Amino acid sequence: MLQRRALLACLCVPFVALGIKTREQKRALPDAICVQIAKVISSASEVFYPGDPLYEKGIFHYAISSTQQSKCVVEAGSTADIGKILGILGRTRTPFAVKGGGHAMNPDFSSTPDVHISMYRFSEIKYNATSQTADIGAGLIWDDVYAALEPLGVNVVGGRVTGIGVAGFTLGGGYSWKTNQYGLAVDNVVAFELVRADGQVVIVTHTSDPELFFGLKGGQNNFGIVVKFTLKTFPQTQVWGGTIVNLGSAIPDVKAATATFQTSATDPKAAIIIAYNYVAASQQVIASQLLFYDAPTPPPGIFDDFLAIPSIQSDISTRSFLSLVQSSPVNASAGTRGLYEGVSILALTPGLSDVLLNETMFWGAALGDKSEIMLSYDIELFLPSIYSHNPDKTAFPPVRNIPFQPFNIAFTWNSSEFDPDFHNAVVASSAQIRKAALAEGQTQLVHAPNYPNYAVAGTPLEDMYGVNLPALRALKARVDPNNVMGLAGGWKF
Numbered sequence: 247m248l249q250r251r252a253l254l255a256c257l258c259v260p261f262v263a264l265g266i267k268t269r270e271q272k273r274a275l276p277d278a279i280c281v282q283i284a285k286v287i288s289s290a291s292e293v294f295y296p297g298d299p300l301y302e303k304g305i306f307h308y309a310i311s312s313t314q315q316s317k318c319v320v321e322a323g324s325t326a327d328i329g330k331i332l333g334i335l336g337r338t339r340t341p342f343a344v345k346g347g348g349h350a351m352n353p354d355f356s357s358t359p360d361v362h363i364s365m366y367r368f369s370e371i372k373y374n375a376t377s378q379t380a381d382i383g384a385g386l387i388w389d390d391v392y393a394a395l396e397p398l399g400v401n402v403v404g405g406r407v408t409g410i411g412v413a414g415f416t417l418g419g420g421y422s423w424k425t426n427q428y429g430l431a432v433d434n435v436v437a438f439e440l441v442r443a444d445g446q447v448v449i450v451t452h453t454s455d456p457e458l459f460f461g462l463k464g465g466q467n468n469f470g471i472v473v474k475f476t477l478k479t480f481p482q483t484q485v486w487g488g489t490i491v492n493l494g495s496a497i498p499d500v501k502a503a504t505a506t507f508q509t510s511a512t513d514p515k516a517a518i519i520i521a522y523n524y525v526a527a528s529q530q531v532i533a534s535q536l537l538f539y540d541a542p543t544p545p546p547g548i549f550d551d552f553l554a555i556p557s558i559q560s561d562i563s564t565r566s567f568l569s570l571v572q573s574s575p576v577n578a579s580a581g582t583r584g585l586y587e588g589v590s591i592l593a594l595t596p597g598l599s600d601v602l603l604n605e606t607m608f609w610g611a612a613l614g615d616k617s618e619i620m621l622s623y624d625i626e627l628f629l630p631s632i633y634s635h636n637p638d639k640t641a642f643p644p645v646r647n648i649p650f651q652p653f654n655i656a657f658t659w660n661s662s663e664f665d666p667d668f669h670n671a672v673v674a675s676s677a678q679i680r681k682a683a684l685a686e687g688q689t690q691l692v693h694a695p696n697y698p699n700y701a702v703a704g705t706p707l708e709d710m711y712g713v714n715l716p717a718l719r720a721l722k723a724r725v726d727p728n729n730v731m732g733l734a735g736g737w738k739f
C-alpha cells in the first residue's frame with residue numbers, strides 16, 4: 247500500500263507541474279487538504295484514499311445510507327496529530343466527519359464528502375482495580391470492551407447490541423442493560439480526554455472544568471474530539487437472557503406480558519426490549535423480545551409470562567454479557583438503508599400498545615411496496631428511578647424528574663429512491679405516537695426530551711436539550727470560539 251501511494255504521488259506531481267490534466271489523472275490526484283494533512287501528521291497516523299481497504303473500512307457505517315464517499319480517510323493516532331488536523335480543517339474551513347463505531351443513522355453525523363476522521367487507533371482498554379475505573383479508547387466498539395473486561399470480572403455501562411461505538415453512545419447519553427442499576431453511560435463517566443479544536447489536550451473531570459464535563463455528557467461532537475473515556479466499572483457475573491421471536495398471533499400475549507412486567511417488575515437487574523416488527527417479505531407483524539437479567543439465573547416469576555408465549559425462535563440462556571449482546575438479531579439490518587427516530591413515552595399503556603401496533607401495520611402497508619423493508623417499533627421499559635443515579639447535571643437528559651422512556655422507531659429499506667418517503671414516515675409516525683400518549687394523559691411528556699442518539703435529522707435542538715440549551719451554547723462559544731466543530735455534522739449548538 248505504501249508503495250502504491252508513493253507511486254501515486256510520483257505520477258501526479260509531474261502532471262500538475264506541467265499543467266496537463268486528463269480526466270483520468272485528475273481523478274487520481276489526492277485532495278489538497280488531505281495531502282496537507284498527510285504532510286503534518288506523525289507516523290502514528292495515516293491517510294487513506296479511495297480504493298484502499300482501510301479507506302473502505304473508515305467510511306463504513308452500520309446503515310449504508312450513512313456511508314459517504316469521502317476525499318480521504320484519516321486514521322488519527324495521537325492527540326498531537328488530531329490537534330494539527332483540526333488546525334488545518336479549521337483554517338481552511340473544510341467540512342469533516344469524526345467516526346467512532348459508525349452507528350449514526352443520520353447521514354452527515356459521522357460521514358462526509360470531504361475529510362473523514364476515523365478513531366480506530368484509539369483502542370486502549372486499561373482497568374484500574376484501585377479506582378474501579380477503566381480507560382477506554384474512543385475508537386472502540388462495546389464488543390471489544392466487554393471482551394477485554396470479562397476475564398477481569400468487571401463491566402461498564404455500555405451498548406445493548408453488537409457493533410455500537412463507545413464514543414457516539416457515551417457522548418449522546420447511552421441506555422444500557424445496566425441502566426436500571428447505574429443510570430446512563432453519561433452518568434458513569436469519570437473523565438474525558440478531549441482534543442479541543444485549538445489543539446489543546448485536556449482531561450475533563452468534575453473538578454477540572456465542571457461546565458465542560460456537563461457539556462460532554464450528551465453534547466456529542468460540539469466541543470472537540472474525545473480520545474479516551476474513563477468509566478466506572480462494576481462487578482460482572484454471567485448473565486441470563488437472549489432473544490425470543492413470536493408470530494403475530496401471539497402479540498396479544500406479548501402485550502399483556504409487557505404490561506404486567508411494567509407494573510410489577512421492580513428488580514433493577516431485569517430489563518427488556520419488546521419490538522413490533524413489520525416484515526415485508528411475509529407482510530406480517532411479528533414480535534421480538536430481548537430479555538436480560540444481570541445474574542446467571544433470574545428469580546422466579548419475573549419473566550414467566552414472556553417465556554410461556556409460543557415462540558418461533560428462542561435463544562435464552564445463561565451466558566457471558568458479550569454473548570448476550572452479540573445474540574441480538576440487529577445485525578440482520580446491517581448494510582441496508584436506515585433511519586431511527588425517538589419518541590419519549592412515560593408508560594406503555596394497553597391503549598398506546600395498540601397505537602404502536604396500528605402504526606406498525608399502517609406504515610407496513612403504506613411503504614410495503616418500497617423494496618425489502620423492515621419496520622421496527624422498539625419498546626424499552628426502564629424503572630422510574632433511571633434518572634436518579636447521578637446528582638450532577640448532564641447535557642442530556644435536560645430533566646431528571648420525569649421518568650421518560652426512550653422509545654425507538656427503526657425503519658430499514660433497500661433503495662435510495664425511497665429515502666424521502668421513509669424520512670417523512672418516521673416523522674409522521676413519531677408525531678402520531680406522541681399525540682396518542684399526550685391524549686392518554688401522559689401530559690408530563692410536554693417537558694420530556696427526545697433522545698439525541700435516536701432523534702431523526704431535523705429535530706429541533708430544544709426538543710432534545712431543553713432548558714440546557716442556553717448553557718450549552720455559551721459553553722460552545724467558550725471552548726470552540728471559531729466553531730471548527732461546526733464543520734462536522736451532528737446536532738450543533
Ligand SMILES: Cc1cc2nc3c(=O)[nH]c(=O)nc-3n(C[C@H](O)[C@H](O)[C@H](O)COP(=O)(O)OP(=O)(O)OC[C@H]3O[C@@H](n4cnc5c(N)ncnc54)[C@H](O)[C@@H]3O)c2cc1C
Pocket residue numbers: 308343344345346347348349350351355356365384405406407409410411412413414415417418419420421422466467470471472473576699700734735736737
Ligand atoms: C443497531 C443500533 C443499536 C443501538 N442501540 C442503542 C442502545 O442500546 N442504547 C443507546 O443508548 N443507543 C443505541 N443506539 C444509538 C447509538 O447510541 C448511536 O447511534 C450512537 O451515536 C452510536 O455511536 P457510534 O460511535 O457507533 O456512532 P458514530 O456514527 O461513529 O458517531 C455518532 C456521533 O458521535 C460523534 N463522535 C464519534 N466519535 C467521536 C469522538 N471521538 N469525539 C467526538 N465526537 C465523536 C460523531 O461525530 C457523530 O456525531 C443504537 C444504534 C444502532 C444503529
Ligand SMILES: *[C@@H]1O[C@H](CO)[C@@H](O)[C@H](O)[C@H]1NC(C)=O
Pocket residue numbers: 374375376377
Ligand atoms: C489507579 O487509581 C488510583 C486511585 O485513583 C491511582 O492512585 C493510581 O495511580 C491508578 N493507577 C494507574 C496505573 O493509573
Ligand SMILES: *[C@@H]1O[C@H](CO)[C@@H](O)[C@H](O)[C@H]1NC(C)=O
Pocket residue numbers: 408409572577580
Ligand atoms: C455484525 O456485522 C458486522 C459488519 O458486517 C460484522 O463485522 C460483525 O462481526 C457482525 N457481528 C456479529 C456479532 O455477528
Ligand SMILES: *[C@@H]1O[C@H](CO)[C@@H](O)[C@H](O)[C@H]1NC(C)=O
Pocket residue numbers: 604605608675678
Ligand atoms: C392508524 O394509524 C394511522 C397513521 O398514523 C392513522 O391515520 C389511523 O387513524 C390509525 N387507525 C386507528 C384505528 O387508530
Ligand SMILES: *[C@@H]1O[C@H](CO)[C@@H](O)[C@H](O)[C@H]1NC(C)=O
Pocket residue numbers: 617618660661
Ligand atoms: C436491493 O436493491 C438493489 C437494487 O437497488 C438490488 O439489486 C438488490 O437485490 C436489493 N437487495 C435486496 C436484499 O432486496
